[in-house]
Amino acid sequence: MRFEEFAAARLPALMRCATLLCTDREEAQDLVQESLTRALVKWDRIVKVEEPYAYVRKILTNQFLSWRRRRKFQTVPLGPGHEPAPPPDPDPEHGDRLWHLLGDLPRQQRAVLVLRYYEGLTDDEIAETLRCRPGTVRGYASRALATLRIEITDHRAAEGVRS
């Protein structure tokens, strides 16, 4: 398989994964571009593995985790073709709040949630991706879920909403 064929087929999936990891569309585009660049440099090796997509997703995840540079300023795209999508959340308030809480999680915890609940990976596969032990993955997930649950409960309790 040629890199261009792979990239064309898998770009949407990588963009979705990156968007969930970064919680920012601009940063997600940067992340995917950098990951694809790295993948292309070592494409000779990647094309020999059983699942090139899994390998590139691993590059993407590790690239995301290694990014120490966080944007301090919002970038404003000046060129054409930028269209912010409206949030199609059926429960916008709750969905937005959950999304913001996700964005506030430490990067490892967020990555574990995305890989587990969006990409559908097992804890062992996530551990292989993040180069850590499955127990560590379970720890991240449990902390992340606890944080989300506690925070959501607190918000709801604060607003007097009954579940």
Added chain:
Amino acid sequence: MTKLADLLRTLDDRAAQAPDGLGLIEAAQRGATRIRKRRRVIRLAAAAAVVAVVAVGVPTGLRMQAARVIPAVPDRARTAQDMTLEVGPVEGLVLGDFGTSASGQFQSLSVKAAGAEYFFDVYAYPPGSPDRYGSIVGSPKPAMSVRGREASLQDDGFFQTLNWRFTDGTLIAVRFTARKSPSAESMARLPLNPLAENDRALLLSVAEAIQIGKPRPVPAPIRFGWLPPGLTFTGITSRGEPGKFTSGSYINMTLTFPTSAAHDKRQVDVNVTKRAGTKMFRETADINGFPGYFGHPSVRRDSLVVRTPTCDIEFLTSPGMTEAEIIRMAEDAEFYPCSQPTDWKPPMG
């Protein structure tokens, strides 16, 4: 309230808003071209530097090395397969996961008290190891005392960790990780700050039970024989109920080549589990009478799984190792029944 469903829906909704990535493939191609060009230049520069170092630096370095003295850090003759960390009698104590390596040891434990269950992780680092807890940014460290030694309670925002050094310099850290109250359906993991007075007392009683004893080898269901030149045993971790091997048990042993660096991990992992995945693997000749399976689960590492009647033993190879080497390593090892931990032996020696 289905919280997980909320999370899944939020992820799906937000993923649907991902940008289309127009032009990213072309940008990646341009970036890759730049990287390849830069690497060619770096390789040329490195080659020139190597020539210069060999010509000038090596003779100087050899002269300096003859005069250098490396300070030794004694750790009571402990090897990477030995534990010296011990927990003395505490009422309601149950030991859990543990591990040891050349650079440290850990032991998980729980204590049942007043109907609740308290969970702790204990870490021990050899004399001379850096102060890992002094630099954590957190709340001010209240001074405490453990068996007359000055200790500090560190709050990193998630956990409370009590740390101190024994007189020989061994650094001990006891981390309070969770509390499960009798009525709680799930464990309260965080935050546990500030500590209630009785939690603090329990943490201190666990800390005071910690001691460093004589080295005792950690037994395992495998004893290694032949190893590839340079490969040395560097650690063992055991998860699950101590003294038993159940479906949740997991033992990991690492053997490392001395040239291993953080960016180029050259190590063999030997994992013992109830059943390892061997999908897409091919069967090898029997290894010590047990069926073997060989496969390539990742790009850089191969895997040999030996299926014994009571567990699977997986050898995850170091990059660069051949199939013949890993098979020889497995064939030369002795396997003991996983279901009988009393028959296990230290993995080395």
